[in-house]
């Protein structure tokens with residue numbers, strides 16, 4: 001596969017019962033070795049099929065296991081080394097997004113990408129030496145313009161959204177403040193340098209007087225979270241790759257205590 005940061009793969013699902021009953025004919029063929037997909041116009045069988053090339057192309061007989069190993073595995077490995085990664089499925093309703101992402105428990109080769117990634121991450125955590133990990137999971141749904149926390153106490157409650165201009169000016173302030181205690185020039189050349197994303201989570205404590213900014217360093221950086229009490233993460237923005245770590249690195253623990261990763265916005 002090419003080494004671009006964004007990779008696109010396509011998966012063609014088998015026809016469903018309705019399509020078979022309607023006597024539909026497949027118009028898609030796939031050349032997996034070349035990552036190519038061909039679509040034949042059924043009304044113009046004499047014309048050559050339209051050809052599309054992707055980073056990967058999978059047909060109806062491919063299993064999610066193979067897709068995980070070829071596409072998701074390297075990305076999840078990167079996450080365990082401190083890189084950010086996202087996998088998302090896109091397609092019209094009924095095209096197989098849930099089938100690929102969540103999958104079936106049985107047969108095992110069709111288990112989805114999400115449970116496979118969880119297993120992969122926790123295996124890596126178990127095998128790691130001299131590194132502490134903090135694994136957090138959130139499960140949000142964005143439906144139309146509404147955001148809901150599916151793991152929240154009331155999964156039907158819509159989360160509050162913030163004015164983007166206000167969020168950005170606060171983010172800049174947070175970045176400037178976070179830059180000050182950051183050691184850059186004094187970093188020993190031999191220090192274990194990791195490219196780490198600084199991601200910012202806007203959080204809204206249900207019972208707190210002020211919103212807190214939580215700066216989260218993804219694994220393998222040891223991270224303690226600033227947010228006191230119950231908070232609901234609304235969005236996560238990757239702002240840059242900023243920090244390094246050594247085994248003795250310590251991060252702030254309490255909200256408002258401005259050490260390490262812990263920040264509070266001025267206004």
Ligand SMILES: Nc1ncnc2c1ncn2[C@@H]1O[C@H](COP(=O)(O)OP(=O)(O)OP(=O)(O)O)[C@@H](O)[C@H]1O
Pocket residue numbers: 012013014016060091092093094095096097098099100
């Ligand atoms: N690769 C596949 N092999 C076998 N069956 C599949 C495959 N992909 C999808 N299906 C089946 O097709 C149907 C629709 O798939 P799925 O529910 O994953 O679609 P979806 O894109 O998540 O739809 P929606 O957007 O409506 O939630 C399901 O019955 C699923 O089992």
